[in-house]
Amino acid sequence: MSPMKIGFVLSLALLALVSVAEGGVSFKSLNRTLTVQAKIQASNATSGLAHVGTDHLVISWAFNSSFAGKDADYVNVKIRLCYAPVSQTDRGWRKTKDDLHKDKTCSKGIAKQKYVATGNTTTWRITKDVPGAIYFVRVYAVDALGTQLAFGQTTDKNKTTNLFEIVPISGRHASVDVAAAVFSVFSVGSLMGFLSLEAIKQRKLNGKAGQ
Numbered sequence: 609m610s611p612m613k614i615g616f617v618l619s620l621a622l623l624a625l626v627s628v629a630e631g632g633v634s635f636k637s638l639n640r641t642l643t644v645q646a647k648i649q650a651s652n653a654t655s656g657l658a659h660v661g662t663d664h665l666v667i668s669w670a671f672n673s674s675f676a677g678k679d680a681d682y683v684n685v686k687i688r689l690c691y692a693p694v695s696q697t698d699r700g701w702r703k704t705k706d707d708l709h710k711d712k713t714c715s716k717g718i719a720k721q722k723y724v725a726t727g728n729t730t731t732w733r734i735t736k737d738v739p740g741a742i743y744f745v746r747v748y749a750v751d752a753l754g755t756q757l758a759f760g761q762t763t764d765k766n767k768t769t770n771l772f773e774i775v776p777i778s779g780r781h782a783s784v785d786v787a788a789a790v791f792s793v794f795s796v797g798s799l800m801g802f803l804s805l806e807a808i809k810q811r812k813l814n815g816k817a818g819q
């Protein structure tokens with residue numbers, strides 16, 4: 609082979625390596641081995657809302673001991689703020705992908721801590737760049753290179769329970785999101801209603817034609 613051909617083959621091999629390295633971990637392949645809790649620490653605790661700039665999230669995590677002995681490779685944990693499905697609707701840039709390199713669900717990092725089976729806590733003042741939305745908290749157990757090995761989160765698998773709302777500086781409530789989601793369900797509902805009305809009309813017409 610000429611040196612040029614060898615160079616070409618080498619760069620192809622390198623490219624293949626890079627693209628393999630770029631493929632991320634599949635979220636579905638991860639076990640839920642961590643327990644995670646998040647509490648809002650707010651000046652106005654009665655409202656149940658967390659305001660950026662002033663309020664805090666107190667996040668606690670620990671290894672769930674029913675998975676005894678499976679945490680030998682965990683080195684650190686990464687604590688992240690994640691959009692609930694209701695705040696992802698019609699927003700491609702927040703989309704959930706199973707490939708964690710492409711996933712945009714948990715784009716905001718909160719903290720990184722050393723992994724210990726007994727767990728730890730962090731108190732995070734919600735930064736002003738956080739958009740008003742409905743959220744949950746997820747914690748990834750990672751190895752020394754930062755590759756995800758397992759996770760835990762404050763919500764259930766379907767991401768519908770235990771969610772909380774963060775209010776941005778402008779005070780625009782995420783209930784607008786909820787309204788939008790309800791509205792789109794409503795539109796589908798009215799479209800279906802319309803279509804079935806059409807079908808009934810059509811059947812009546814056909815019936816008449818057959819008489």
Ligand SMILES: *[C@@H]1O[C@H](CO)[C@@H](O)[C@H](O)[C@H]1NC(C)=O
Nearest residue numbers: 637638639640675678757758
């Ligand atoms: C998840 O748990 C199962 C059963 O304990 C184990 O066989 C599997 O290797 C674990 N997966 C990962 C990615 O650690």
Ligand SMILES: *[C@@H]1O[C@H](CO)[C@@H](O)[C@H](O)[C@H]1NC(C)=O
Nearest residue numbers: 640642643644672673674675
């Ligand atoms: C710990 O894991 C077990 C088995 O998956 C699960 O049933 C239990 O709910 C978990 N505990 C917590 C506190 O998440």
Ligand SMILES: *[C@@H]1O[C@H](CO)[C@@H](O)[C@H](O)[C@H]1NC(C)=O
Nearest residue numbers: 650651652653654655656657
């Ligand atoms: C606290 O929140 C409640 C409920 O949203 C509201 O009625 C009340 O005015 C708030 N208090 C202060 C001091 O902001």
Ligand SMILES: *[C@@H]1O[C@H](CO)[C@@H](O)[C@H](O)[C@H]1NC(C)=O
Nearest residue numbers: 720721722723724727728729
């Ligand atoms: C908990 O985290 C804090 C800050 O990241 C750290 O200083 C402390 O040593 C940790 N505690 C344990 C038990 O690892």
Ligand SMILES: *[C@@H]1O[C@H](CO)[C@@H](O)[C@H](O)[C@H]1NC(C)=O
Nearest residue numbers: 693763764765766767768769
């Ligand atoms: C989660 O969502 C799936 C699909 O929408 C549904 O079949 C399942 O019953 C839900 N599970 C829970 C616990 O809500």
